[in-house]
Amino acid sequence: MIKILNFLFLLVCFLTAISLEASPKKLLSDYNFFKEIEKQIPNENVIPYHLASPLFSDYTYKFRFVSMPNGEFAQYNYNEVFNFPVGTKIIKTFAYPVDDRDLSLGFQLLETRLLIKDKNGWYPLSYIWKEDQDDAELKYIGKTINAKWIDKNGVQQVNRYRVPNINQCGSCHNLNKVIMPIGPKGRNLDVDFFYQHGMENQIDYWEKINILENIPSNRKNPTAIWNLESETIENRARAYLDINCAHCHREGGSAGNSGFYLSHEETNNTSLGIMKKPVAAGRGSGGLKYVIKPGISEESILLYRMASTDPGVMMPELSRNMEHKEAIPLIKEWIDSIN
Amino acid sequence: MNKKLHKILLSFIFLITLSDQVWSITIKPGPLSYEEIQTALIFANPGDTINLDEGIFNFEDGLSLSIDNVTIQGKGMDKTILSFKNQKSGAEGLMVTSNKVILKDFAIEDTIGDAIVVKGAEGISFIRIRTEWTGGPKETNGAYGLYPVQSKDVLIKECIAIGASDAGIYVGQSERIKVIDSVAKFNVAGIEIENSYYAEVIGNIAEHNTGGILVFDLPDLPQQGGHSVLISKNKVMNNDTKNFAPEGNIVGKTPNGTGIMIMANENIEVKENDIRNNATAGILIVSYQEETDDKNYNPIPNKIYIHNNTLVNNGYDVDKKRAGPISDVIPGKAPEIIWDGVTPISEWLRIKPSKRVILGKNFSDKGEADFVNLKLMTKYLIPRFHKIDKNLHNYLGEIESLEPVSFLKEIN
Numbered sequence: 084m085i086k087i088l089n090f091l092f093l094l095v096c097f098l099t100a101i102s103l104e105a106s107p108k109k110l111l112s113d114y115n116f117f118k119e120i121e122k123q124i125p126n127e128n129v130i131p132y133h134l135a136s137p138l139f140s141d142y143t144y145k146f147r148f149v150s151m152p153n154g155e156f157a158q159y160n161y162n163e164v165f166n167f168p169v170g171t172k173i174i175k176t177f178a179y180p181v182d183d184r185d186l187s188l189g190f191q192l193l194e195t196r197l198l199i200k201d202k203n204g205w206y207p208l209s210y211i212w213k214e215d216q217d218d219a220e221l222k223y224i225g226k227t228i229n230a231k232w233i234d235k236n237g238v239q240q241v242n243r244y245r246v247p248n249i250n251q252c253g254s255c256h257n258l259n260k261v262i263m264p265i266g267p268k269g270r271n272l273d274v275d276f277f278y279q280h281g282m283e284n285q286i287d288y289w290e291k292i293n294i295l296e297n298i299p300s301n302r303k304n305p306t307a308i309w310n311l312e313s314e315t316i317e318n319r320a321r322a323y324l325d326i327n328c329a330h331c332h333r334e335g336g337s338a339g340n341s342g343f344y345l346s347h348e349e350t351n352n353t354s355l356g357i358m359k360k361p362v363a364a365g366r367g368s369g370g371l372k373y374v375i376k377p378g379i380s381e382e383s384i385l386l387y388r389m390a391s392t393d394p395g396v397m398m399p400e401l402s403r404n405m406e407h408k409e410a411i412p413l414i415k416e417w418i419d420s421i422n
Numbered sequence: 423m424n425k426k427l428h429k430i431l432l433s434f435i436f437l438i439t440l441s442d443q444v445w446s447i448t449i450k451p452g453p454l455s456y457e458e459i460q461t462a463l464i465f466a467n468p469g470d471t472i473n474l475d476e477g478i479f480n481f482e483d484g485l486s487l488s489i490d491n492v493t494i495q496g497k498g499m500d501k502t503i504l505s506f507k508n509q510k511s512g513a514e515g516l517m518v519t520s521n522k523v524i525l526k527d528f529a530i531e532d533t534i535g536d537a538i539v540v541k542g543a544e545g546i547s548f549i550r551i552r553t554e555w556t557g558g559p560k561e562t563n564g565a566y567g568l569y570p571v572q573s574k575d576v577l578i579k580e581c582i583a584i585g586a587s588d589a590g591i592y593v594g595q596s597e598r599i600k601v602i603d604s605v606a607k608f609n610v611a612g613i614e615i616e617n618s619y620y621a622e623v624i625g626n627i628a629e630h631n632t633g634g635i636l637v638f639d640l641p642d643l644p645q646q647g648g649h650s651v652l653i654s655k656n657k658v659m660n661n662d663t664k665n666f667a668p669e670g671n672i673v674g675k676t677p678n679g680t681g682i683m684i685m686a687n688e689n690i691e692v693k694e695n696d697i698r699n700n701a702t703a704g705i706l707i708v709s710y711q712e713e714t715d716d717k718n719y720n721p722i723p724n725k726i727y728i729h730n731n732t733l734v735n736n737g738y739d740v741d742k743k744r745a746g747p748i749s750d751v752i753p754g755k756a757p758e759i760i761w762d763g764v765t766p767i768s769e770w771l772r773i774k775p776s777k778r779v780i781l782g783k784n785f786s787d788k789g790e791a792d793f794v795n796l797k798l799m800t801k802y803l804i805p806r807f808h809k810i811d812k813n814l815h816n817y818l819g820e821i822e823s824l825e826p827v828s829f830l831k832e833i834n
Contacts, residue, residue: 365671368670
């Protein structure tokens with residue numbers, strides 16, 4: 084009798100394990116997101132989008148999509164991530180171009196990250212692209228990919244690209260200890276996108292195809308496009324810092340303990356780092372006394388850590404090995420302009 | 423990775439996810455040990471123990487754990503060594519973000535940043551853990567050895583922290599903390615309790631740091647107003663390592679040769695410690711003197727109760743650069759216990775000496791340990807009338823001892 088019970092117990096355990104393990108699919112193609120997966124051309128119900136300003140991830144290109152259950156709506160929110168319905172999948176593929184001067188030569192796809200919302204909330208998954216690039220496989224513990232590409236100046240670049248492990252996803256995608264998306268907020272999405280049918284504002288389009296509701300009639304301006312020179316330096320810098328830093332550097336974020344907050348809506352000067360002293364920065368301070376010393380970027384820890392590629396110093400801590408050469412002058416100019 | 427190993431690894435993942443049963447697995451050092459241990463950390467179930475075998479594990483990337491109630495158990499802090507000498511990514515050796523985790527009997531060496539960071543945990547135990555930068559004290563060492571922050575019910579027991587460029591054992595913005603029977607040496611700060619509530623630092627040895635034991639409260643942080651910290655029965659001696667903190671950090675201001683230093687905070691009890699041979703001071707009580715706009719912050723310490731300590735041969739060579747206010751007014755050997763004497767203006771205007779620092783009996787090799795109130799308020803406001811006060815009888819008194827700290831739930 085005990086033997087049978089034991090056997091039944093093990094069987095139940097086994098079946099539970101199978102059913103638990105069965106929900107994340109082994110291959111990216113199993114989700115049927117794409118018409119042509121290797122070219123990242125989505126099916127009709129998978130909507131591509133982009134952000135006014137994206138997170139810098141070592142010069143990778145990112146292809147973003149969202150898939151929502153039929154007939155359901157996300158709820159608009161300007162400052163926070165839209166409330167998406169259960170069953171939503173947010174899809175993001177990271178890729179290096181073969182040659183950044185000629186994108187028609189194609190891409191090396193690295194990984195596709197998913198955030199899936201079930202009844203318990205969001206959970207992350209990462210699919211790593213196979214060498215032959217015909218599909219991507221689920222992997223929980225990350226991977227190192229030694230990637231090569233030719234940059235915009237025709238220079239051969241190499242990078243030890245780290246696919247994060249599942250725990251590391253939670254380092255950035257964490258708000259009050261709950262996994263959350265970062266990008267899809269009103270202020271990041273309210274810009275034009277080049278759809279197959281032509282150029283259109285993303286919020287207008289999402290409204291038109293009935294996937295977004297509670298959109299105010301008078302929408303606030305989106306955050307600046309960080310490298311669009313017609314915007315003010317301050318708006319560009321704040322937009323850049325918001326999307327690159329504020330997922331951790333906000334109340335309830337992973338760097339909440341620093342009291343250094345870089346959200347777009349932050350208005351307190353000390354919280355923004357102005358004349359704020361480092362707390363637990365260690366050698367990350369670089370011997371400097373203030374996070375931001377107004378008017379003197381050379382004496383500001385913010386710029387020092389942004390420019391560093393030493394893992395013990397640099398910020399952000401994850402998903403960056405390289406210096407973002409184009410953004411550093413922007414942040415420098417902004418700090419130098421603060422009175 | 424070759425196919426066969428991959429299969430083994432997959433079956434191994436499968437095994438530990440098979441059921442809710444409590445599993446215990448053992449990982450040995452080897453070329454795949456990073457993947458094995460990180461896999462185990464991801465797929466662990468609450469209640470699991472992950473055993474690390476004897477030997478040196480070499481890791482290039484940081485480890486992380488976010489599952490509650492997991493134990494990572496080594497074979498001893500000198501036997502199971504996680505070396506991050508060649509670390510290429512991750513800002514720390516091990517990051518824990520879950521509750522009730524127990525770390526036991528292993529060492530983390532030479533991380534590029536902090537050794538072990540624990541964020542927002544309710545219940546975290548470090549037992550016989552060693553964190554060390556093996557090249558000795560260097561500015562390029564990581565900032566913290568054991569670094570729980572914004573956590574509750576923190577136990578650090580019989581641990582050793584060596585060579586951190588900020589603090590060997592650092593508990594920040596936390597609540598209910600016990601640091602007991604541990605050793606901190608060759609760090610800038612040996613043991614530091616910062617912006618925290620209800621802490622006990624008992625029976626530790628802090629030697630050859632720049633400062634032995636620090637209790638700080640700093641502005642512009644989500645949790646401040648540090649209070650209720652007991653520093654008892656520690657040996658705080660020969661803190662003679664020159665301050666090697668990268669400039670800009672608050673610990674960079676710790677004078678060379680400080681025994682116990684209290685900055686801001688309320689209800690701090692320092693009793694029955696053995697404090698010897700610290701060049702600047704045995705016990706130093708100071709206000710936060712930097713500028714700040716933080717209106718919620720109180721920079722002045724209060725109810726600092728110091729009694730039954732033994733203080734011998736401290737203050738014999740005051741660090742002029744970092745403790746100028748002391749060396750400016752005291753030529754030669756400084757008293758064993760030093761208070762900067764900063765108070766709110768209203769209190770300063772009164773005739774009676776302010777009793778923010780309360781002294782019981784403290785002993786020296788020559789009888790009673792001496793004390794000075796530097797009276798810095800008077801020095802700054804009306805320098806002509808400035809006079810230090812070395813009459814410890816003005817400060818004698820007794821207040822209630824702190825209640826023992828008890829964890830919400832006993833975590834082990």
